[in-house]
Every structure is written in structure tokens, then in C-alpha cells.
Amino acid sequence: MSAKKSALGRGLGALIEEAPRAQKPVQNSAVIEIALDLIDVNPYQPRTTFDEETLNDLASSIKELGIIQPITVRKTENGRYQIISGERRTRGARLAGLETIPAYVREADDQGMLEMALVENIQRQDLDAIEIAISYQRLIEECNLTQESLSERVGKSRQTIGNHLRLLRLPAEIQKGIRFGVITMGHARTLITIDDLELQLQIFEEIITKELSVRQVEERIKEIRSDANESKSKDSKQKEKPQSELVEEYEKLQKSLTGRFQSPVEVKRNTSGKGKIIIHFRNNTEFERILGMFENLNP
Numbered sequence: 303m304s305a306k307k308s309a310l311g312r313g314l315g316a317l318i319e320e321a322p323r324a325q326k327p328v329q330n331s332a333v334i335e336i337a338l339d340l341i342d343v344n345p346y347q348p349r350t351t352f353d354e355e356t357l358n359d360l361a362s363s364i365k366e367l368g369i370i371q372p373i374t375v376r377k378t379e380n381g382r383y384q385i386i387s388g389e390r391r392t393r394g395a396r397l398a399g400l401e402t403i404p405a406y407v408r409e410a411d412d413q414g415m416l417e418m419a420l421v422e423n424i425q426r427q428d429l430d431a432i433e434i435a436i437s438y439q440r441l442i443e444e445c446n447l448t449q450e451s452l453s454e455r456v457g458k459s460r461q462t463i464g465n466h467l468r469l470l471r472l473p474a475e476i477q478k479g480i481r482f483g484v485i486t487m488g489h490a491r492t493l494i495t496i497d498d499l500e501l502q503l504q505i506f507e508e509i510i511t512k513e514l515s516v517r518q519v520e521e522r523i524k525e526i527r528s529d530a531n532e533s534k535s536k537d538s539k540q541k542e543k544p545q546s547e548l549v550e551e552y553e554k555l556q557k558s559l560t561g562r563f564q565s566p567v568e569v570k571r572n573t574s575g576k577g578k579i580i581i582h583f584r585n586n587t588e589f590e591r592i593l594g595m596f597e598n599l600n601p
Contacts, residue, residue, distance in 0.1 A: 333372050335402040336383055338395060341375060344385040352390060360390065361397035369395060372404040383407070417445045421456055431490065432481045435466040468494050476506050485509055488516035496523065563592055 373388025385392060386408060395403045420437045429437075441447050441455070453460045469480065469490055476493060479485045485493075489509055496502045505522060508514060514522065552569045559567035563581055565588055571577030583589045 333404050333406055336375065336405045337402050338392065338400060340381065341383045341385060341392060341403070341405075342378070343392075344387075344389055352393060357390070357393055357397060360394035364391075364394050364398040364400065369400075369404050372406050374406045374408055376408050417441065417455075420445075430481045430483075431466060431469060431487050432477050435469045438463055438466055439470060465491060473499060473503060475503060479506065479510070486516065489514075489519060492516060492519045492523065501526065563595065565592060 369391060371388075371391070373391050374386040375383040375388075376386055378384050383405070388405075392403060420441050438452065438456075441452055442449065447455065449460050449463055453463055456463075465487075469477065472480075472490065472493060476485070476490070480487070480490050485506070493502050493505060496505065505519060508522065509519060512518075552571065556567050556569050559569075559579070559581070565584075566582040568580040568582075569577065570580070581592060583592055
């Protein structure tokens with residue numbers, strides 16, 4: 303029993319044949335033990351945060367049971383290796399004090415490595431929604447994938463991919479809230495429907511301070527939009543009132559000038575304020591009479 307536990311404590315390498323420190327794989331999919339000091343991190347790693355507490359828990363598990371699932375690496379120059387997937391396990395192994403770690407060795411160029419790392423990480427359950435969204439965006443931009451081909455590659459619907467990509471349009475404060483679990487994906491999808499940046503942040507703060515559910519957020523947005531429409535309606539009516547008052551003044555002016563000149567007078571004015579006053583006459587006699595009235599106005 304003690305011998306079995308000892309083997310488990312030494313990791314997966316103890317359950318298969320002992321492997322040299324930097325053994326060259328015979329096949330692309332072979333599992334070998336690789337020295338941890340020969341392994342470099344993945345520059346394309348979509349995960350940007352590693353929780354210290356869970357890493358310590360993982361390290362404790364590794365001390366007891368070893369590495370259950372090998373990591374995946376590619377070989378680089380000078381006999382070193384670069385992680386394709388399994389950085390968390392690698393960190394845990396280092397914390398546990400291991401010298402080697404079981405690994406699959408894959409052949410991949412930079413773009414192939416990027417794609418493998420992103421696709422494999424997307425399948426993980428512990429990535430947050432923003433990390434997944436960034437991975438989708440990078441696969442589209444850096445690996446020249448369409449949403450349709452990406453959907454086939456990662457086994458997710460185009461709607462799911464689209465919902466995640468839209469998260470990247472949200473302000474940084476809200477994206478941070480999603481990453482740290484302050485708000486849910488459901489809250490985020492509701493906030494995306496708001497075009498006004500200030501209003502998005504206002505609702506975001508209300509979600510936190512009032513602990514609003516997704517349903518309550520939807521009702522709150524409806525309430526705000528209803529108030530906005532009502533305000534617009536009032537503003538429209540207030541703008542119409544002065545215009546009607548001006549029309550009434552123009553009519554009074556027309557009557558006054560018509561009486562003064564004893565000929566029909568029209569006052570026309572557009573919404574920008576430009577206009578004209580038209581005095582009508584029926585013959586030369588009326589024209590001369592109106593002209594004489596203007597001449598009499600001269601000092």
C-alpha cells in the first residue's frame with residue numbers, strides 16, 4: 303500500500319516507464335517527462351489571471367497524487383519547450399516542488415500554437431466570459447477565422463460567439479466586473495442593449511449596490527426608456543407652443559399692415575427665422591399710392 307502511494311506521489315511518470323530528464327519523443331503524441339526548468343510560458347495564453355488560493359490547492363493535490371493530465375508543449379530552440387496548454391498545471395507543479403512534468407509534445411508554428419492554445423482554453427470551464435471573448439476575437443483576427451469557421455472549430459453556436467464578442471464593447475469597468483464575477487453574463491447581455499455609456503455605468507452601479515437580478519435590470523431599463531420618451535414628448539409640445547404663438551402674431555401683423563396700406567399683406571417666415579413681407583396691389587394706381595406711403599416715411 304505504501305509503495306502504491308509512493309508511486310502516486312511521484313506523479314504519472316512513476317506509473318509508466320521512467321523517462322530521462324529531456325527525452326526526445328518518438329512520436330508527435332508521445333507522453334514524456336520534461337524538466338520544469340526547460341519549459342517556458344505560452345506567450346499566447348488567453349488566461350491573464352491565476353488565483354493564488356486555487357493554485358495552492360492544486361499544488362497540494364499534485365503533491366499527493368501527481369499530475370493526472372499531461373500538459374501539451376512544443377519544442378523550441380536550444381532544446382527548450384513552450385507550453386501550448388497546461389500553464390496552470392505547470393505553475394502548480396512548480397509550487398509542489400516537482401522537477402519534471404508529463405507532457406505531450408506537438409509540432410506547431412506560431413500561428414498553429416496560438417490557435418491550439420486558444421481553442422483548447424476556450425473549452426475549459428474556468429475561463430471567465432471576457433477571457434473567452436478575447437480568445438474568440440484573437441482567433442478571428444490573428445488566425446483569420448470567420449465566425450462560422452470559428453463556430454465549427456470550437457463547437458459553439460454563432461449566437462454564443464456573437465454574445466461573447468459584444469461584451470468587448472462594454473466599458474472597462476463593466477468588463478472588469480464580469481471578470482471578477484461582480485455581475486453575471488445575463489446582466490452583461492442586458493447592459494449591451496444600452497447605447498448610452500453613462501447610462502450603462504449607472505445601471506452597472508445599481509446592479510452592485512441594489513443587488514438587482516437580471517429581470518430587475520430589464521425592468522429598470524424599460525422604466526428609464528419610458529421616462530425618456532415621455533420627456534421627449536413634453537419637449538416637443540413645448541417647442542410647438544412658441545411656434546403657434548408666432549403664427550398668431552404674424553396673423554395680427556398681417557391684419558394691421560393690410561389696414562394700414564389698404565391692400566392685402568402677407569407675412570411669411572420659416573423655422574430658421576428668415577422670411578418676407580408681401581404687399582399686393584391690383585393696378586398702377588394702388589402701386590403709386592403704396593409707394594407714396596413709403597416716400598412719406600422718409601425724414
